Amino acid sequence: MAGEAAGPGAEPLAFPQCWDPSAPRLARGYGQRSLRELRESEFGRLAETIYLDHAGATLFPQSQLTNFTKDLMENVYGNPHSQSISSKLTHDTVEQVRYRVLAHFHTTPEDYSMVFTSGSTAALKLVAEAFPWVSRGPENSKSQFCYLTDNHTSVVGMRKVAEAMDITSTAVSPEDMRAAEERGAVACDPDCQLPHLFCYPAQSNFSGTRYPLSWIEQVKSGRLGPVDVPGKWFVLLDAASYVSTSPLDLSAHQADFVPISFYKIFGFPTGLGALLINNRVAPLLRKSYFGGGTAAAYLAGEDFYVSRPSVAERFEDGTISYLDVIALKHGFDALERLTGGMENIAQHTFTLARYTYATLSSLRYSNGAPVVQIYSDSEFSSPEVQGPIINFNVLDDSGNIIGYSEVDKMASLYNIHLRTGCFCNTGACQRHLGISNEMVKKYFEAGHVCGDNIDLVDGQPTGSVRISFGYMSTFEDAQAFLRFIIATRLGSPGDQHVPQASTEEARTPSAEGKVQDMLTAAGRDCISLQKGMDSGVWNNSSSTMNTMSLCPTLSKTTNTQQTPTEEAAGILPGDLGPHSVTNLYLYPIKSCAAFEVTRWPVGNQGLLYDRSWMVVNHNGICLSQKQEPRLCLIQPFINLQQRIMVIKAKGMEPIEVPLEEDNERIQICQSRVCTDRVNTYDCGEKISSWLSKFLGRPCHLIKQSSNLQRNAKKKQGKDQPVGITATLSLVNEAQYLLINTSSILELHQHLNTSDENGKEELFPMKDLISRFRANIIMSGTKAFEEEKWDEVSIGPLHFQVMGPCHRCQMICINQQTGQLNQDVFQKLSESRTRKVKFGVYLMHTSLDSSSPCFLSVGSQVVPVLKENAGHHD
Structure with a gap:
């Protein structure tokens, strides 16, 4: 595993070494606007809060909500399925947002169709139910469903739909895929059109590992086979985590299915996602249910139904959440206005993650033992291989893991918001923490279920701690987190442990004072404890x-x-x-x-x-x-x-x-x-x-x-x-x-x-x-x-x-x-x-x-x- 601490006495990585010299202006913010100005004007509600769970949900800027509300107050938006003037306005606005989403991912309606869903999970379920599985005949004549073990629960859950259709599911480890990639081409029968589906994440929501987008074309062309079976492979790229901080170019990496959730990108609205479908695949998809708005014609008393022609109209059952779709327009406006685009966000968030990773991995106790164990497949060398996510467990000076629940409780006392557990990614959790299938079952029998606070069973961890950065994150956020780890594990929030930013913004007295005050305010409270108990509880x-x-x-x-x-x-x-x-x-x-x-x-x-x-x-x-x-x-x-x-x-x-x-x-x-x-x-x-x-x-x-x-x-x-x-x-x-x-x-x-x-x-x-x-x-x-x-x-x-x-x-x-x-x-x-x-x-x-x-x-x-x-x- 990457992330082993440096040797005893090693100096923490100096800040300039963490910096990508190709983007020095990001030290001050985006364009002409400093990060401090951005935080004060758009995220004033954060105040002294250190929010480090952007992989869970990023935060919306105030201007997005203000402009969206203004839009609703000034316009009348009716149901897009009606024919009134207000309904036509809604329909045209929704279609404009579709174009905006496709353009954001560097593609057009000629290549991709977009279906609005309630989120990426609903998009994944749609693929599982609509994919043209072939289940009749001998085993080697059936479709295969394969997925990377480092996948979100919602991807793994697709196997239940496949199972109901008598389709074999196979979990493939990252090591197996990399080994297959090294082996090169596999035997392929060009005449066999038996459809198979392979799913993998562009970015692991557990560790931030970024898997090669080149796998898409390799798998589709037959040069990289998740399993050695004849047929035609289709690729689903789970992009929900990846696109929250990085650009995705679908003109260069043409996955067949791409599910996304918009709150990961904008913070608002929640409960809205999309499935991007390659138009070459769309005619193969099957549909067993139809809802309001999808029918061109049907009979109530006879099995007669004709679907609408477009992919979106076929699969968007009922009335979509059209006001939330309109909110996306203001989300794109705000994101581009505040940051200049996803390329800038990717560079900024990766720099913060690399700085934090380098410092965190260098922290040691006086006996030379590492303070944390980081779970990563990379050394945070570039944004191509690593996203702005750091996953770790805190250790004591004997190397024993401190339960994530206790770390979470301590972090909340410093007003640091992070996430703990297995992050709906049991496969990655098992792989990085060395948890066997038998151990997972044992943990369950001991009372542990996903999402609870049972962090240790017989001294073994059931999960870990995750921090992640967003486009509005600052170096003060990163340093406040590092000082929290130092204060609670090494006994002092001393500045000698934390490399300082070499930017003018981070050197200002007010910026340094903000971080220090955040760490010491509670410490001062204990000095002013009252000697007498005057509340009436005790006396x-x-x-x-x-x-x-x-x-x-x-x-x-x-x-x-x-x-x-x-x-x-x-x-x-x-x-x-x-x-x-x-x-x-x-x-x-x-x-x-x-x-x-x-x-x-x-x-x-x-x-x-x-x-x-x-x-x-x-x-x-x-x-x-x-x-x-x-x-x-x-x-x-x-x-x-x-x-x-x-x-x-x-x-x-x-x-x-x-x-x-x-x-x-x-x-x-x-x-x-x-x-x-x-x-x-x-x-x-x-x-x-x-x-x-x-x-x-x-x-x-x-x-x-x-x-x-x-x-x-x-x-x-x-x-x-x-x-x-x-x-x-x-x-x-x-x-x-x-x-x-x-x-x-x-x-x-x-x-x-x-x-x-x-x-x-x-x-x-x-x-x-x-x-x-x-x-x-x-x-x-x-x-x-x-x-x-x-x-x-x-x-x-x-x-x-x-x-x-x-x-x-x-x-x-x-x-x-x-x-x-x-x-x-x-x-x-x-x-x-x-x-x-x-x-x-x-x-x-x-x-x-x-x-x-x-x-x-x-x-x-x-x-x-x-x-x-x-x-x-």
Whole structure:
């Protein structure tokens, strides 16, 4: 594999060496416009965001959207299938865009037809269904479907259509194709016209490898055979990834089928693609379905149908997304105006990728071990062999892979947007990461599915990390990413590790300051942590709405002699036993501040009213602290006697919300929590206005309705007792979360070792406990012993331990200030051997509904160890 790190002590590649001397003006931008001007005028929404997922979807410029909206406001566009003036305008505009698309790919309607689809996936499906497969006769008289293993899922999925037609499918590796290319000509029967189809990507969406466009003509002419069978080969070139940053000349490389997705090029519109079909192939295509607009004539009561003559009219079933097609016109205008064309984009994005690749591959730990492992088939020597994509995994100083999920979470703390996983390209993922077919099946059996965050199974990676550049990407973006890797792996974002751009733009103080500020802003936050906890979460005695006054009947019956405010975030004295409950918290409003109690009723979904409410945005999407850190400053208090929840926040008048609404007056609405559908109801305009004012954005408070119960998902390998169905509130995973103070103390020691002067405790215990947002805090004898438990009894209640809680970026948010500090996540990752988990989930295995149940501070915790519990890492 390419991308091995340079030897110990090697100097990073100097910036000028990365630069193509043939295009020095790109250092300043495109033409007379600098990249800074481009970013400020067209992509101001990026601000301090480092967006590095252009292979997933690039970003649209503001002027494209502005001009498109202006076009729609000034013109009337009707259905192109009608005959009115507005419909004729639509039809003519759509046809003009067709010409524009073909011209973009250096071809004409005489050579290619273009069919609009919902995207490249739909275009691929169209080819699979319409290709003139021959399936009758002996095996050597049937069509063959071949595809490169380094293909997107949507190409591999074509084999299911082929299978239904009794067509043999064959996966061909890049090595096999290169070996066949070296061997030269293959035996070919010029009289055999048996049609076969070969599919390969112009650019791997996994690694950015660019495969030779010369393969098109070699395969079609019979000089290069994916498999040795007689017949006529047709070539499908998957260009979706390639054309996002590079020109494609179809006059020179005449593939038979070329699927594309326009959002990869322009960012907008989404849900629109096209299939470019070589006109020499078009008459061979078959169609089994016809929709509106495709018929020249048909009968409803008799099998009579005549299709329209043109290829587009034959295959565009129904009314195309004509307004989105019109948006393409403004996309082409903006792209050409801002960049001067795809050639400039190709050079600019490749230069950024080569610079980043060279620097990234040179990074080493003090022991000489590489910081990353890069998955590439090239040394980024030219745009002909490599696109602006870098795929890698981060390593520790012993060479072990750090899971991509942890890298992704850390990157988000630096506001860096990248992509992780296998990128819908299992073949390339297997090849580069050395994952066998048996391992893929094993991973699936272990619970891993495409797109989840299970990044390691038995220490082996299930995927990787990918960054990719777009035409609006800058050197500051690349350097910010490199400094993030250095800061999190080598301990310092020092400039000595990152070669600086030799351009006037990159040398300006404001440009360098922007990158440095981005890396150090969160670091400064930890210095300003408040010593006192004044939000009322921990020191309820400072509030007139404390637990004792709200729930006098409950507080009188508590079985602990300790005042709930005296040791709110500490460990209770040892006379309560080695395992006992020290603190109880519920979180009435999801992602808002905790409400501490000493004794509290238990319901079927957990602590009564725990996560019964949540704040949603104007689209009804649940807000969390990851999007809105100020949620932690909203403090709810529940008064069971008065049946109200009082909500407080600094600078706001307290507001009351009833615990229950009159079911006859509320209107049920649908919401989602962790992909689950839940019934909720809106708590009214008064609280909506209160929240919107405090958060500075339109939002609503909604409450879970009792009309639809949400059942817990069964975990892999965890069988719930027969007849027991655990129900959930608006929590993510389980009814309860338990953490151990001994575990917190270990993390506390790791975090505060960086305070060399000993003058300031950067992360007090109270601060750490609140970050993990647990329901039950217990005293324990050993750190992380709770992860070895299978079951646990707390007082009269019995629970099943559902496994560890895998942590996200929210633990980096100070729950008293809303400030962010990345060190918590990073130190936890380092101390837990790169597995960022903390605390365990609990579920009821039985609950006696005949009498009230309570959880209390001071209750004894009695664990049951897992069978054959081994040493915990």
